[in-house]
Amino acid sequence: MPKAGIIYNEVKPLACRIATELQDKLTASGWEVCMTAAAGGILGYSRPDRPVCHTPIDSLVPPGFDSEMSFAVVLGGDGTVLAAFRQVAPCGIPLLTVNTGHMGFLTETFVNQLPQALEMAIAGEYEIEERAMLNVGLYRDDVLLWEALCLNEMVIHREPLTSMCHFEVAVGHHSPVDIAADGVIISTPTGSTAYSLSAGGPVVTPGVPVLQLVPICPHSLASRSLVFADTEPVTIFPASNDRLIMVVDGNGGCYVLPDDRVRVKRSRYSARFMRLQSPEFFKILREKLGWGLPHIAKPTSVELP
Template identity: 70%
Template sequence: MPKVGIIYNDCKPAACRISIELKEKLEAQNSEVRTATGMGGILGHSKPESPVCHTPVDGLVPPGFDRDLDFGVVLGGDGTVLSAFRQVAPIELPLLTVNTGHMGFLTETYISQLYPAVEMVMRGKCQIEERTTIAVRVIRDETTIWEALCLNEMVLHREPLTSMCHFEVAVGRHAPVDIAADGIIISTPTGSTAYALSAGGPVITPDVRVMQLVPICPHSLASRALIFSDTETVQVFPATRERMMMVVDGNAGCYVLPDDRVVLQKSPYNARFIRLRAPEFFRVLREKLGWGLPHIAKPTSVELP
């Protein structure tokens, strides 16, 4: 008996409706179905009066979801996809991502193609693409006070108002460097097309095993994006007197105090995307971001009179 998990965005009526319909359809075909909302992977933001908001990574797996599931279906936009992968990473569940949002850069198919897509997966006509994730921890007095899995990026910046501050960043065994900027981004190749791209970082194909550091509005012409091996451990020390705000994947965050440090390492858990055809990253760049499309009309050859 096939076992399928469904994770959906319960803030979107279309995702809620489709999740019910899909569950009923699969159960009518003698499949066992477990459902959960994507809210479980949104860790929330710590508050000034309660800066510690620690949920262990392994504690986010939804009730009823385990390694016996064959695959999962995500119904939502990119935010739901990021949340869902954080929820199921410890059980290594491959996910078919279905776009009910706008951009849908991380999604594989659309609602209109949902049932044929699920049928293809049920018949094994698909591939699994693995993407690197980063384990992010905030250390205070040598104790982990916050942790999260990151599929896109970690952003550290000053709050409540954006202004320049200093960061000491140590990559692996290399000497720490000082960066003066509004903030810094450390991203995976998957996240290279998100906030890091908007901040001037390069696009990195998902198969390259690296991380990148991108300063946000740096106060130096010498501060540029840096790409390095994802086997390196990164430590970030906020060299400023004010507390900072750290945001992971745009939907989880923690306050970082002057004496804290942020530690980033490649996670043992990979995000596992179900692909209905061979992954073709440049096609996604063209369709979603317009990369490589001709921007000048080329006249056709005509015969002069």
């Protein structure tokens, strides 16, 4: 019996209704269906009174989701997609992402197109696009206190965000550099169109094997975005006496104390997107962010009254 999964945003009535209808349809067609809420991929936050909030990456996999699953359907917006990949990436399950939100930058299709998309998925008429993910870990005295799987970005900043602080950042075997800024972002190519873009970082096409280091509101004109090979791990040393905050994919995070270390590296897991058509990244940039739209031509001559 073939096996499929459904991951949905449980706070959206539309996503809940479509998830139930989809489960009934697949079951009637002879599929084994496992269904779970995207909340299972929410990381949560550590607290000052509970600094250790360690949820191992592999433990987020929902019951019944495994490598035998042909695919899973995700119903929600971009946040739901990010949470879903934290849940299924360790199993290598490809996701058909269906937009029930607003922006839907990471989604493949819309709810009104789901019947046709499902037929294509069942028939195997799709491509798999793999996107790089990150392993993010917080260490204290070489003990792992917190970790997360990340598709977009890791951000570390002072509390509150408007206060500037110093970071020592070591990329691979290179000497550490000092960055004075409100915070720093380590981004994947997928995350280059998210927080990194808002902070002035470049857009990177998904297939390029690089990461980005983007200072947030840097205090020096010399502190610009840096793009480097994703084979290079990154270590961030807080260079101040203040407590910092780390956030992963805008979803959850932990406190970072002065003696802590944050280590970021490309994960051995990847996000596997089901594409019903050949991926066209520039088209998505144009439709979602307005990139590359033609300018309105100015008139060549003006007739005076």
